[in-house]
Amino acid sequence: MEMISEQHIRASRDQVWAALNDTEILKQAMPGCESFDAIDDNLFEAKITAKVGPVKAKFKFKVELTDIEAPNGYTIIGEGQGGVAGFAKGSAKVNLREDGTDTILAYNVQANVGGKLAQLGARLIDGAAKKIADEFFGNFNELLGGTDSA
Numbered sequence: 001m002e003m004i005s006e007q008h009i010r011a012s013r014d015q016v017w018a019a020l021n022d023t024e025i026l027k028q029a030m031p032g033c034e035s036f037d038a039i040d041d042n043l044f045e046a047k048i049t050a051k052v053g054p055v056k057a058k059f060k061f062k063v064e065l066t067d068i069e070a071p072n073g074y075t076i077i078g079e080g081q082g083g084v085a086g087f088a089k090g091s092a093k094v095n096l097r098e099d100g101t102d103t104i105l106a107y108n109v110q111a112n113v114g115g116k117l118a119q120l121g122a123r124l125i126d127g128a129a130k131k132i133a134d135e136f137f138g139n140f141n142e143l144l145g146g147t148d149s150a
Contacts, residue, residue: 086115
């Protein structure tokens with residue numbers, strides 16, 4: 001599954017870049033995130049509770065930042081295990097571009113799931129994944145003082 005969208009953020013590109021590298025802001029933006037901790041340079045561990053249809057599971061994710069091109073963007077790669085619910089893995093390519101004094105944050109998310117989650121059907125999975133991605137980037141935007149989606 002693939003999702004492409006963008007957010008208009010009322011903050012400078014440098015401010016947005018700093019926030020994208022702030023574990024506390026990332027934790028606050030991620031729906032259901034209980035912890036988001038650095039374990040090495042550009043490597044993090046996150047604990048997230050997610051509900052997809054009738055399945056609710058706690059996932060333990062390893063998250064890595066790659067293709068870092070400060071302050072223009074990076075790629076986030078994550079893989080999580082949710083016990084009997086199965087697994088989720090994916091990546092998000094995040095690009096920042098200036099728009100006057102504001103920033104356009106564009107993202108391209110690719111994800112897939114396996115196990116019990118995969119049995120729910122692609123339509124339900126796609127809808128839940130889109131909702132989570134939209135919530136994350138919407139929350140991130142609000143934390144930086146913006147509210148507009150492009």
